Amino acid sequence: MTEPSGQLPSTVYWRRRIAAIGAGLATLLLVVWIVGLFGSNEESAQLTSAAASSSSHPPPSTSETAGASSSTTPPPSPSNTTQAPPPGPPQACPDEVIGVVAKANKPVYTIGDQPELSMEVVNNGPVPCIRDIGRRHRELTVLTADGATVLWSSNHCLSAVGTEVRVMQPKEAFNYGTKWAGSTSAPGCGAHTRVGSGDYLLVAKLAARTSSPVVFRLAY
Numbered sequence: 001m002t003e004p005s006g007q008l009p010s011t012v013y014w015r016r017r018i019a020a021i022g023a024g025l026a027t028l029l030l031v032v033w034i035v036g037l038f039g040s041n042e043e044s045a046q047l048t049s050a051a052a053s054s055s056s057h058p059p060p061s062t063s064e065t066a067g068a069s070s071s072t073t074p075p076p077s078p079s080n081t082t083q084a085p086p087p088g089p090p091q092a093c094p095d096e097v098i099g100v101v102a103k104a105n106k107p108v109y110t111i112g113d114q115p116e117l118s119m120e121v122v123n124n125g126p127v128p129c130i131r132d133i134g135r136r137h138r139e140l141t142v143l144t145a146d147g148a149t150v151l152w153s154s155n156h157c158l159s160a161v162g163t164e165v166r167v168m169q170p171k172e173a174f175n176y177g178t179k180w181a182g183s184t185s186a187p188g189c190g191a192h193t194r195v196g197s198g199d200y201l202l203v204a205k206l207a208a209r210t211s212s213p214v215v216f217r218l219a220y
Contacts, residue, residue, distance in 0.1 A: 090128040097125030102204035102211040118177030119204035123168035136161035143201040157189035
């Protein structure tokens with residue numbers, strides 16, 4: 001700072017300078033106070049707004065949350081808890097579910113061969129069932145090629161009969177067979193006559209159920 005110069009005493013000029021500096025400081029302090037006042041008012045307004053927003057959306061209560069959670073799991077329906085009753089004992093097999101198949105172990109037999117003839121009995125139904133497939137109900141027959149004449153029957157010389165009651169499972173098969181001497185037979189096990197060369201039919205029976213005929217040949 002330089003020394004004041006002029007016509008007035010130097011003390012006057014110093015007083016003026018001090019007064020000017022004091023006025024500047026007062027103005028600066030006033031500006032700082034105004035800025036601080038507005039800033040605190042704005043922060044207070046923001047806090048008040050946040051508090052109002054929070055109070056307008058209260059958190060869900062414990063009971064409401066539990067209710068929402070329990071509603072997502074529906075109670076079991078009666079159909080899910082009801083158990084099917086246990087299956088009852090097998091019933092008698094109706095004729096329509098019984099399958100009978102005739103079989104010859106070879107299509108052609110030559111001199112010295114003894115045809116092995118058999119039958120297969122199967123349950124073609126969907127459930128187990130009971131059936132008597134004993135010897136008196138089964139029969140193998142050999143017929144002429146035109147199917148008109150029965151030449152031989154496995155029951156013509158049947159000496160013993162009995163029952164064979166089976167619980168037949170679905171698709172379960174039972175096989176029964178015998179060897180044929182290549183001769184005729186008669187009821188009561190009468191005289192036998194040897195048959196000649198040619199084609200013959202084999203048919204199997206179980207009571208009223210009859211198989212499709214199977215062709216085989218004797219080539220003597």
